[in-house]
Amino acid sequence: MKLKKTLLAALGLAFAASAAHAQITVGVTVSATGPAASLGIPERNTVALMPQEIAGQRINYIILDDASDTSSAVKNIRKLVSEDRVDVVLGSTTTPNSLAMIDVAAETRTPMISWAASSRIVEPVDDKKRWVFKTPQNDAQMATAIVEHMTNNNVRTVGFIGFADAYGEGWFEQFKAIAEARGIRIVANERFNRTDTSVTGQVLKMISARPDAMFIAGSGTPAALPQKALKERGFTGKIYQTHGVANNDFLRVCGRDCEGTFLPAGPVLVAGQLPDSNPVKASALTYINAYEAVHGKGSVSTFGAHAWDSGVLLQAAIPVALKTAQPGTAEFRAALRDALENVKEAPAAHGIFSMSPTDHLGLDQRARVMVQIQNGAWKLVQ
């Protein structure tokens, strides 16, 4: 028994040693199946496009699917750090999954870059979260953009409908705080489920409150349902959506009922329409061209771009970390974490990243634009 253990340990050491010199190992856990699959699939596709070599080191990606399930995400990160001895973990797609992974990342002192939106993943930066970074914009940033647009357009009252889960609840909290500070009243507050076949009840109640505008906080194609119902019941005011709907399937499902809808989004959604002076334009187009070259025109989504941005961060941080330690060691992981925290002015698909010890997202106002749906396409609002 003891012999066996010693042998195994020796084998493990030998393997680790050989791995250490060969390459940098990046572990990925992504929700490529299950409810978040429409976000996870473009992210998984994007990993294949990420740099294969950084600073002369070959990058080895190990991709695991967590099926949008929290316990699978934790199992995946455990496997990645203990068996594959990864230098950094990317993912997962959803906020609950990412939050659950933080403990493992902190315990094993492995840097982790999440692709989920909630600010709670990286704020406040404490003993655990100092190992965690994320690439998607905070909901608060996006909510501010919406409220700004509302105040500029004389919207005084808003009807809110959101997913009956953490997404809708989170958005309601963020939106309510910012909107009420600017004197906008929320006159209706409703919930619906991703799988609902009808939202007539909620919509009738919202319309009977007679708000100036409606705000729908849902992600992906399910967010089209309340919008279609609102139009069907004759609502003519402004309708706002979140950046969670920013993919082409939403346009396809919602069709002409979504004409005129406003939403905040990462600049990558309308990269081609940005003025050349915009610092994000070039880096966003790089991603779009890389993705569409493989998956066809119009296939790109903003969710995949969040994954791409984690690759941009690695590209900026790995050369710095390599100066102090060898990949595959705890020192390298610590060095990589420090390097990530010091990334400054890195142009990516969704904005310009400038991290700091208190800000592990690093995006500013350049990371969001207001977009309107016009003639079945995304149009930049100037």
Next chain:
Amino acid sequence: MDLQIALILGQDGITNGSIYALLALALVLVFAVTRVIFIPQGEFVAYGALTLAMMENGNVPGTIWLLILAGIAVTVLDGIAALRAGQVRRLGAIAGINLIYPLALLGVLSALPLGDLALPLQVLATLLIVVPLGPMMYRLVYQPIAEAPVLILLIVSVAAHVAMVGLGLLFFGAEGYRTPPFSEARFEVGPMMITGQTIWVVLSSLVLIVALALFFGRTLYGKALRATAINRTGARLMGISPALAGKLTFFLAALIGVLSGVLISPITTIYYDTGFLIGLKGFVGAIIGGLASYPIAAAGALLVGVLEAFSSFWASAYKEVIVFTLIIPVLLWRSLKSHHLEEEE
């Protein structure tokens, strides 16, 4: 809440309720004949709707490949069984239904400009592709364990459901689809607006229910199914093959599921995993009917639809809670009232 809102909600509830009612009937039927609690019922709804959507986009739906694969598996199983029994002549029929039919269908579908076909033809093609999966599923999944206890059949149902959801993701992708309505007509009746699709849903459900009633009341096969449901062993002694009864039941269940999917997909966006929740609401209706009574199950499902519509108006965040909590008082009432003997274990 005024009369107009109540009328709109009622209309909404009855539309959804009719779909739930169809599914509830299918669930009761499957349980009565085969003792299977048919969790994958909802998947047939999603498969039907999404197969239709795929064709509308001009693609050959992935479900045809599933049909071909299942057909091959059934041919092998049935072929071996026929050879062992020395019935070489049956091989032709087995291969014809399970092997040649799906391949011929694939040939026809690949040749046709699917996206440009008229809607009724697309619906017909959807039925031709997805409905045969029902009996094949019975042959592959349930027939080998037909005598197993209800609990094992239930667990197998869960497995079949999970497998079908996974395959759905593979075939249709993660995004949802909507199909165009059968009719764009709108009617003003007093204070409410009734859409053509609503009328289609309610009328089709009624027609299907009447057709099912006639089938069970008037035809030999229908009576055979009823006999099996009442007493399996007795029916077998009278020469009714349980395998045939099972396949016929699953054929009907798949037919009802696919039709429900085709009817509901213009009203709402359907995803590869939407079917489960729709099926579950039908199941609540079936439970109200004690998994035995067709009229009570249908009425229960309508009640679920209406309750859902009204609770989404009053307390949208708790809508599902309210709908599924309905099961508890029903079960309580049923268990207090029932005095039948345990039939198993």
